[in-house]
Every structure is written in structure tokens, then in C-alpha cells.
Amino acid sequence: MDEVQRRLAHIHIRSSECKGCRYCVEICPKRVYEMTTVYNELGYRVPQASHEEECIVCRRCETACPDLAIYVKRMGVRFNRRNLSVVDASYQR
Amino acid sequence: MSGGQVKFPLDDLLRRDRFPHLWCQGCGLGIILSAFCRAVQEADIDLDHLVVVSGIGCAGRLSGYLNCDSFHATHGRAIPLASGAKIANPDLKVVVISGDGDLFAIGGNHFVHAARRNLEMLVICSNNFNYGMTGGQLGPTTPFQALTKTTPFGNWEEPLNLVQLASAAGATYVARWTVTYTQRLTNSIKKGLQREGFAFIEVVSPCPAIYGEMNEQGSAWQMWEELEAVSRIRDGIPPAEASLDIHERIICGDFIDRERAGYTLRLRQNRDVARQKALASYG
Numbered sequence: 001m002d003e004v005q006r007r008l009a010h011i012h013i014r015s016s017e018c019k020g021c022r023y024c025v026e027i028c029p030k031r032v033y034e035m036t037t038v039y040n041e042l043g044y045r046v047p048q049a050s051h052e053e054e055c056i057v058c059r060r061c062e063t064a065c066p067d068l069a070i071y072v073k074r075m076g077v078r079f080n081r082r083n084l085s086v087v088d089a090s091y092q093r
Numbered sequence: 094m095s096g097g098q099v100k101f102p103l104d105d106l107l108r109r110d111r112f113p114h115l116w117c118q119g120c121g122l123g124i125i126l127s128a129f130c131r132a133v134q135e136a137d138i139d140l141d142h143l144v145v146v147s148g149i150g151c152a153g154r155l156s157g158y159l160n161c162d163s164f165h166a167t168h169g170r171a172i173p174l175a176s177g178a179k180i181a182n183p184d185l186k187v188v189v190i191s192g193d194g195d196l197f198a199i200g201g202n203h204f205v206h207a208a209r210r211n212l213e214m215l216v217i218c219s220n221n222f223n224y225g226m227t228g229g230q231l232g233p234t235t236p237f238q239a240l241t242k243t244t245p246f247g248n249w250e251e252p253l254n255l256v257q258l259a260s261a262a263g264a265t266y267v268a269r270w271t272v273t274y275t276q277r278l279t280n281s282i283k284k285g286l287q288r289e290g291f292a293f294i295e296v297v298s299p300c301p302a303i304y305g306e307m308n309e310q311g312s313a314w315q316m317w318e319e320l321e322a323v324s325r326i327r328d329g330i331p332p333a334e335a336s337l338d339i340h341e342r343i344i345c346g347d348f349i350d351r352e353r354a355g356y357t358l359r360l361r362q363n364r365d366v367a368r369q370k371a372l373a374s375y376g
């Protein structure tokens with residue numbers, strides 16, 4: 001449950017449009033990204049958000065991505081009687 | 094994790110069917126495109142009244158990715174085309190986004206006179222210090238001693254300082270950023286979009302594939318790190334002090350922010366005066 005509480009974002013990556021520049025990997029203050037050994041159809045090695053739960057939604061990666069291939073979606077935390085669940089929050093800057 | 098079906102916030106502003114775009118790995122042009130879209134969104138610009146014009150070059154391809162009326166003008170003629178659109182329909186929000194070669198070599202004179210006339214438009218120049226698209230020739234912003242395809246032993250010319258040129262010619266808003274200042278750049282574009290006058294923003298943009306390669310600047314990320322290391326923000330300093338030395342110091346910020354009646358406003362006022370005078374002279 002701690003895991004769920006800490007999670008602030010869902011990171012979407014359009015891997016098929018990524019050109020593997022590494023900007024997101026290097027720039028993230030929370031070291032969320034990591035390079036994989038996967039090559040996309042364009043022939044570039046793509047990153048993945050391995051530590052999504054660490055994200056603080058600063059949007060540095062999203063604004064720096066030269067291929068407009070990252071979307072950091074902010075999540076909201078909703079309480080109900082039975083459990084704690086993560087839901088999509090409306091998109092906000 | 095996969096972004097396949099999810100709608101991204103900028104999707105409505107882009108011609109998604111043209112992606113992935115044609116720019117190289119780590120090229121700054123995509124960052125300019127992204128900052129421009131966010132600025133349009135934040136400034137709440139109506140896409141039906143937005144016209145974006147580009148010239149020829151890698152930067153010239155930018156307008157084609159935008160989901161609004163856009164023109165891919167001939168080389169150097171983005172500003173004349175934009176001027177025509179604005180004069181014919183002053184209700185339009187007109188923006189020119191193009192390269193250093195397109196705007197300041199072949200198109201240099203148009204820039205000077207649009208700024209002098211204070212034509213109500215925003216001009217964004219992607220300055221990558223060379224002609225990227227044609228293989229990396231020397232241009233008007235190529236640094237002293239830089240290596241290009243046409244100066245393989247080092248450039249012996251002095252580069253043009255675009256901020257100083259725009260300020261001297263009469264622009265009402267002048268700023269410079271590097272692509273590493275993603276948020277400041279977005280705010281600055283927003284400011285430029287909201288202005289009724291000639292606004293100019295120079296964006297220092299890495300061209301890792303050609304310029305960076307020729308000048309042994311390493312990977313895209315190494316170019317980014319160098320840009321970050323040498324850039325300083327000095328808002329409001331006199332343009333004369335807004336120097337740009339690519340390996341030593343790149344001064345960024347808002348340098349000019351002043352009011353002056355715009356060209357199409359004066360044109361309309363003058364047209365009314367001329368009409369009255371003409372009528373009076375005919376009795």
C-alpha cells in the first residue's frame with residue numbers, strides 16, 4: 001500500500017518514435033529512466049521508466065524530449081472505504 | 094508504459110500522421126516544436142487564427158508538423174510571406190519559425206525591415222550555427238574558427254549577434270534561450286505570442302549530427318551538457334552585453350521589452366488619413 005501511496009505519475013513513452021538521445025535518462029533528477037537493450041523499428045535503443053514510482057512530476061523529461069515521445073501523466077490518490085487506489089487526475093500543468 | 098493508444102497533451106496541435114519527425118537524434122528542433130505547442134496552449138491561441146511560416150532548412154520543416162495553417166516558404170522568404178498574411182488579415186496571429194541561414198543569410202534584409210516596421214509577428218530563430226540541411230556549410234552565425242564543410246580549416250569570419258541586430262533594427266521584444274531552458278523558452282514564446290509588435294526569440298539549438306560532429310562536440314547529451322554549463326540568464330541587460338560565445342558563455346534572457354505602434358495599426362490609421370486628404374484635395 002505504501003507503494004501505491006507514493007506513486008504520483010504514469011509515464012507514457014512512444015517508444016516507436018524515440019531516437020535514443022538519452023536526454024530523459026540523464027536529465028531526470030530522480031533517475032527514473034534507464035536505457036534498455038531494445039531497439040525500435042527506427043533502429044534506436046530506447047529507454048524505459050524503470051522507477052516510475054520515484055517520479056515527482058517535474059516534467060523535465062517531457063519538455064526536453066526532442067521527439068515529443070514522453071507524457072508524464074499526473075495521478076491522483078483516491079480514498080474509499082475499502083481501499084486506496086490510484087486514479088487518473090485530470091491533466092494539469 | 095507504452096504510449097501507443099494514449100492521447101498526449103500536445104496531440105491536437107500536431108499533425109500526428111507525420112511522426113516520427115525527420116530530425117536527427119537529439120536535435121534541438123523537436124524541443125522548440127514542443128515548447129511552441131505548450132506556449133500556444135497556455136496562451137490560449139485559437140488554432141483557426143494561427144499562421145506559422147517557415148523557410149527552407151531543417152528548421153524550415155517545423156511548420157509542417159503543426160496542425161494549423163502553415164506555409165513552407167521558399168528559402169529566405171518566410172518573413173515576406175508572413176508579412177503578406179498579416180497585412181491582408183490583421184486578425185491573424187502570425188509566427189515565423191526558421192533557421193539562422195534562412196532568416197539571416199538569404200533572408201537577412203527581410204528581417205531587418207520587418208523589425209524596423211514593427212510588423213506584428215513573432216519570429217523564432219533556431220540557431221544551430223550552420224546550414225544543417227545542406228550538410229553543414231558556414232553561415233552568418235558560425236562562430237569564429239569553427240569547422241564547417243566550407244571552412245575545413247576554421248572560420249575566419251566574425252558571427253552576427255542576432256539579439257543585437259534585432260534590438261538595433263527596432264524589435265519590441267527580444268530574447269535568447271538555449272533549448273536546455275525548456276520552461277523559460279515556453280514562457281518567452283508565450284510572451285512573444287501575446288505581443289502586438291515585432292517579437293524575436295533566438296533559440297540556441299544543438300545540431301549533433303552535423304555541426305557537433307564536425308566540431309567534435311561529442312554526443313547529443315554532451316552538447317546539451319556544454320550548453321548548460323556555459324549559459325547564464327541575465328534578464329534586462331543592454332543588448333550590447335548579450336554576448337554569445339558557444340564554448341565560453343551564452344548570455345540568455347529577455348533583453349528588450351518595449352511598446353511601439355505596430356505596422357498594420359499604423360497602416361490602417363494612415364489609410365484613413367490618406368483617404369481624407371485625397372477626398373479634400375478633390376474638393
Ligand SMILES: Cc1ncc(C[n+]2csc(CCOP(=O)(O)OP(=O)(O)O)c2C)c(N)n1
Pocket residue numbers: 149150151152153168191192193194195196219221223224225226227232
Ligand atoms: C534559393 C535557394 N538557395 C539555396 C538553397 C539550399 N539550401 C537549403 S536549406 C539551406 C540553408 C538552411 O540553413 P538554416 O536556415 O540555418 O537551416 P538548418 O538546416 O540549419 O536548420 C540552403 C542554403 C535553397 N533551397 N534555395
Ligand code: SF4
Pocket residue numbers: 009011027028029030031032033054055056057058059060061062072
Ligand atoms: S517528470 Fe521529472 S521526476 Fe518524473 S520522470 Fe520526468 S524528469 Fe523524472
Ligand code: SF4
Pocket residue numbers: 115116117118119120121122151152221225226299300301302303304
Ligand atoms: S542536420 Fe542538424 S539541424 Fe538538421 S535535423 Fe540533423 S541535427 Fe537537426
Ligand SMILES: [Mg+2]
Pocket residue numbers: 150192193194219220221222223224225232
Ligand atoms: Mg542553421
